Each structure stands twice: as C-alpha cells, then as structure tokens.
Amino acid sequence: MMGKRRVTLVLAALAAIGSPPLSATAGEPAWSEKAIKERIDPASLVGMIAGLQxxxxxxxxxxxxxAxxxxxxxxxxxxxxxxIVPTAPRRPAEFAFQRLAGPDANACSSCHNEPVTGGAGGFVANAFVSEGFESANFDTLDAQFSNERGTNHLFGAGLIELLAREMSADLAGLRRAALRQARDAGEPVRAGLSSKGVDFGRITALPDGSVDLTELSGVDDDLVVRPFTQKGVMTSLRQFTVNAMNQHHxxxxxxxxGTRWTGMADFDGDAHEAELGTGEISALVAFQAxxxxxxxxxxxxxxxxxxxxxxxxxxxxxxxxxxxxPALPLKSLAFEDPGPVDMAGTLRRGDVEAPATYDLATLEWAKRxxxxxxxxxxxxxFGDLKRHRIADSRTPELGNETLAQRFVERDVFVTAEALGPRRHGALRPPRRHHDAGRGDPRPRG
Incomplete structure (x- = not known):
C-alpha cells in the first residue's frame, strides 16, 4: 500500500502536468522539491543591515x-x-553524479552539523579534494589526486574574516610606508611586518618601487592574510562559499x-542556468558571518x-x-560584503554601488x-591566522597530503654542514615584485 507521503508527491506531480513553467521570481509552490523556491534580490542588500533585518x-x-x-x-x-578557475573536463562526464562531477553532499549541513548546523563534521563526512586552484582536470579516481580533509566548523567565522581584513590592511600600510621611505631616501629600507602582535617576517623596499619578499613568513606575496580552510588559502567567506557550492554540490x-567570465549561461552543461545568484551567495555569507x-x-x-x-x-x-x-583584538564589528580584498571571480566592491554592511555588534552574542x-x-x-610549516623534507612523516596548494614556501632548509657560514637566504636570489596593481583574472585561492 502506498504511504501518504508518496501519494501526496504523486498527486502533486500529476497536478503540475500541463501547468505553465514558473518564472525565477514567481516563487515555487509549497509542494515543489526545489531547494531554492524564491530568489533573493541583491538590490535589497545595500547599506547597513542590522538587528532584525x-x-x-x-x-x-x-x-x-x-537546503x-x-x-x-x-x-x-x-x-x-x-x-576554482572555471574548467571543463578533458571529456564529458558519462554520468551526472559520480566522484569526478559531484556532488559530495546534498546540503552544506550534511557535513557542517556537529554539534549544530554550521559546526564541524564526523569522520564519515570527510571531503576528498584536489589541489583545486588551477584546473583540477583529472579523470581518475586514484587517491593520489585527492587530499582527505576533515570538515571545519564555521563558528565565529565572521569575526575571523574581520581579523584577517584588519591584519591585511596593517601589512599593506607597512609596505606603503617602507616604499615611501625607500623612495625618499634613495636606498633600500628593511621593514618588519607585524599585526596584532603576530610577526609575518620582513620586506626590503627598494628605491625603484620593487620589494624583496625573501624574508616573508606565513603570508602570501600580496600580504593578504587568508584565514579559511586547513591550508589558509581562502580569502573570504564569499570566496569559500562560491568554491564550496561548485565543488561539493x-x-x-x-x-x-556566469556569462561575464565564461561566456556561457550554463557552464556545467546540466540544462540549468543561473543556479546561484549574488543574492543567494550573500545570504549564505550573512548566515556564516x-x-x-x-x-x-x-x-x-x-x-x-x-x-x-x-x-x-x-x-x-x-x-x-x-x-x-587564545584571543586577538578586533577594532570593528562592521562586516562588509563584498569585502575589500576579494579578487576576480568573486563579487567585488567595484561590482556593486555600495557593499552591504552587516553590523555584528547588534547580535546578542557579540554584546557578551x-x-x-x-x-x-x-x-x-586559539590561533594567529599565520601559516606555519608543519612538514618539510626533514620531517616528511608529518605531511599527509599528496597535492600542494597554491601558495609557495619561501624558506629553504638545508643542513648546517651544507650551509657553511652563509645564511639560508643567500642560497638563492631574492624574490621581488613591483608594488603596482595587477589585473589577475583568476580568483585567488
């Protein structure tokens, strides 16, 4: 005998036969099995958003x-x-759902659920990810092409991103000051980089506007602190969300x-366009923040x-x-979305008239x-948002991932005998870059 729920679904499906298709803004009927029944208007997400809103x-x-x-x-x-960079596979997938084409889960909360929604995940919820930053263009299930990752919790994620933004701004300010001093003095200026008591090494600013980055420690060349994922390579909750929605779902x-970056309205070829608009991503960011x-x-x-x-x-x-x-100091609880350091492929400040500002200070937990x-x-x-060397060629047993991430380790470790009287930094020429705007079309990991 058919159960009540099954009968209800069958009757609903029969009722839908011959009905005109619903528009994206009309909403979905209560019986629809679509997770996104009504789109969120991004135009409504501007200015200060606080309290009940x-x-x-x-x-x-x-x-x-x-969902x-x-x-x-x-x-x-x-x-x-x-x-992360929109990439088509070498050959079309034979099936819509399999290890290479996802999804890994139906919902974000399928993995982020311990002890409540937004939390971590048990061992059974571990994700298997590729290096992910260039093409992830492999067509094999061999374990050598994946890193196994436990699910991180997202509690306090908005505060963590705000800390990273303030630290990035501090480091950028120190770089600007060193470059001005080097230009005015006509000689190199070696400057320490630290923010909120966390040391990120040193840079040497040169009079021609270039910067020697050899002595950087635990941060990317652009001095942007990236606080998310196990490797610390995601800039913002927005970038993390855009990546995860494609990768896992x-x-x-x-x-x-979308068309702006790929020239295609249905890049993944599943006959569905506009799967996630900026409004939906913004709402997901607001929840996590x-x-x-x-x-x-x-x-x-x-x-x-x-x-x-x-x-x-x-x-x-x-x-x-x-x-x-145990704790780091934060000056402001105003969380702006999109943020100040997001790169191409993620909604940016220049893409909107004004960012939405989520006033976290109005939340009850923030008052405590x-x-x-x-x-x-x-x-x-209980962290410092700085990358730390956990494994290297001398302690390879601590390295449990087969694929490297986007960032480059600058420190060169050699034995004392091989080093002799020289410092390890002298074993290769210094890394330099010019402090000028670079139009990188790729989303930065």
Missing part, C-alpha cells in the same frame, strides 16, 4: 545552508571540474561561472574544572600560546564578547 537575512542563509539541493536546482556538474554561482564564536566554559565537576585550569597553565607554560593565541582596555573586541580563536 540582519537576523532575517541570516535565517534565509541558514535555509540555503540546510537539500536536487537536479531541479542544477545540482551536479557533469561538464565542469571542481577547480555542483551548484555554480553566476559571479564566477553571524554564527557565534565558540565559548570557553568551566566544567561543573570540580575535579574536571581543576584539571582544565591546570591544563591551561601547562598550555601557556609550554609556549603553545605563542602561536595558538570581552574587550581590552582600548575597547577592542577580543576574538576567541
């Missing part, structure tokens, strides 16, 4: 985060790879896979509380806090965050 937008983002995408929405990417955002950060709580059990206190003392005594900083004596918010993160 921000909460409502974040709730729309939560609905999309928890189960289907082929009716355009899920699957038979003729596109998981690469086969849902392409117009701002990267407004997630409360993790809280440090004292256990109720007296013995556990004493052990935790003792462990925290040992943690600090061993020097763990030199990198795993501690502040320092300067009034700056102390963001709890």
């Amino acid at each position: 921000l909460e409502n937008l974040a709730e729309e983002g939560r609905d999309l985060f928890e 189960r995408f289907t082929t009716l929405d355009g899920a699957g990417r038979p003729n596109a790879t998981q690469a 086969g849902m392409q955002a117009d701002e990267r896979w 407004t997630l409360a950060p993790p809280r440090e709580e004292t256990p109720d059990d007296e013995a556990w509380a004493e052990a935790a206190s003792r462990g925290r003392t040992i943690f600090a005594g061993l020097g763990c806090e030199s990198c795993h900083r 965050l501690p502040r320092n004596d300067k009034g700056e918010v102390m963001v709890p993160l």
